[in-house]
Amino acid sequence: MTRKPSLEGSRAKRDRAEHHLTAIEQRVGEFLGSDPYPVTVDAYPDEGRYLVKFVNPKPVPAQELALLIGDCVHNMRSALDYLVWELSGADPSDRRSMFPIFDKRAKFRDNEARRIGRLPANARALVEALQPYHAGPLARSTPLWAIEDLDAADKHRLLAVTVPATQGLTAHFSRSVNTTITTDPAAGLEHDAVMAVVTISPPVPDVEVKAHFAPEVSIGEGMPTFVLPHLRRLLGEVDTITERFAGFF
Numbered sequence: 001m002t003r004k005p006s007l008e009g010s011r012a013k014r015d016r017a018e019h020h021l022t023a024i025e026q027r028v029g030e031f032l033g034s035d036p037y038p039v040t041v042d043a044y045p046d047e048g049r050y051l052v053k054f055v056n057p058k059p060v061p062a063q064e065l066a067l068l069i070g071d072c073v074h075n076m077r078s079a080l081d082y083l084v085w086e087l088s089g090a091d092p093s094d095r096r097s098m099f100p101i102f103d104k105r106a107k108f109r110d111n112e113a114r115r116i117g118r119l120p121a122n123a124r125a126l127v128e129a130l131q132p133y134h135a136g137p138l139a140r141s142t143p144l145w146a147i148e149d150l151d152a153a154d155k156h157r158l159l160a161v162t163v164p165a166t167q168g169l170t171a172h173f174s175r176s177v178n179t180t181i182t183t184d185p186a187a188g189l190e191h192d193a194v195m196a197v198v199t200i201s202p203p204v205p206d207v208e209v210k211a212h213f214a215p216e217v218s219i220g221e222g223m224p225t226f227v228l229p230h231l232r233r234l235l236g237e238v239d240t241i242t243e244r245f246a247g248f249f
Contacts, residue, residue: 005090007242007249010082013075014238020072021231024065028217028228031061037163039195039213048203052169052196052211057189060217062161065227069161069219070154072231076238077151083245084127088118101148103132103139123248130241143237146230150219163215164224165195173200174208 036058042051080099088097100115102108108131116124132145139145153159166183173179180199187195198209218224 003090005086005249007083007086007246009086010079010242013079013082014235014242017072017075017079017235017238020068020075021235024068024072024231025228027061027065027068031058031217032215034058036060037189037213037215039169039211041198041209041211043209045205045207046203048200050198050200050209051194052171052198052213054189054191054193054195054213056191060161060163060189063158065161065217066154066158069150069159069227069231073147073150073154073234076147076234079238080147080241083242084116084119087120087123087245087248088116094118099127101132101144103145105131105133108133120248123245126244130244143234144241147234147237150234159219160221161227162218162224163189164218165189165193167216167218167224168214169196170212170214171196171198172210172212175204175206177204177207178202 038055038057039052040055042053044050077099080101084099085094085097088094096114097118098115100108100111102111108128112124112128116127119127130144132139132142132148135142140149150159165187166185169181169183171179171181177200180201181196182199183196184194187193195213196211198211200207200209216224217227219227219230
């Protein structure tokens with residue numbers, strides 16, 4: 001006797017993802033709340049030049065966070081796979097049915113029959129309609145692709161967790177001056193490393209310059225993607241997709 005498809009497994013995986021996300025939020029909050037990256041300003045007022053430098057920065061708990069993030073994203077991915085597996089008959093021997101995620105139409109077509117061939121036609125059409133490739137050049141900017149990409153990356157190596165040294169810097173001046181702030185994307189998070197140069201033009205010898213660095217924890221390579229809002233966005237995508245499939249259960 002064929003049993004009725006259930007959302008129980010998918011929702012359990014989704015809730016486990018949120019459990020990990022809560023742990024990530026707590027750990028990031030503890031780290032950032034410890035003032036891990038104080039800065040000082042070395043002044044050269046006659047030149048109108050001020051060097052913003054780190055003072056005994058703390059290392060980001062990168063490995064701990066990478067493991068938590070990997071577990072979080074994997075449970076999001078599993079929640080989507082459970083949707084397809086349940087609607088495909090929930091056969092314990094079925095190792096092929098899963099939620100395909102592709103940024104190219106041809107790749108989806110090559111895998112469609114194998115991954116969602118057991119789905120009812122209307123559910124199959126919904127899976128196809130949700131594919132990132134519909135976004136064209138922006139396919140790899142979609143939340144669904146981010147889930148796939150992060151989960152695949154985590155299977156092969158620890159995710160890159162960093163604190164971008166060029167984000168979150170503010171400077172304060174004791175009087176109105178004309179300023180330029182140049183940050184160094186290559187600045188290391190090390191003691192005495194220069195993260196930015198403040199230039200006052202023309203030089204004003206009696207001005208006082210103070211700086212503050214409010215760090216954010218980032219994930220991935222290239223442009224910073226801040227961990228907490230990004231993961232919340234991805235979990236929201238899982239919830240949206242689950243809601244769209246709820247009518248099949």
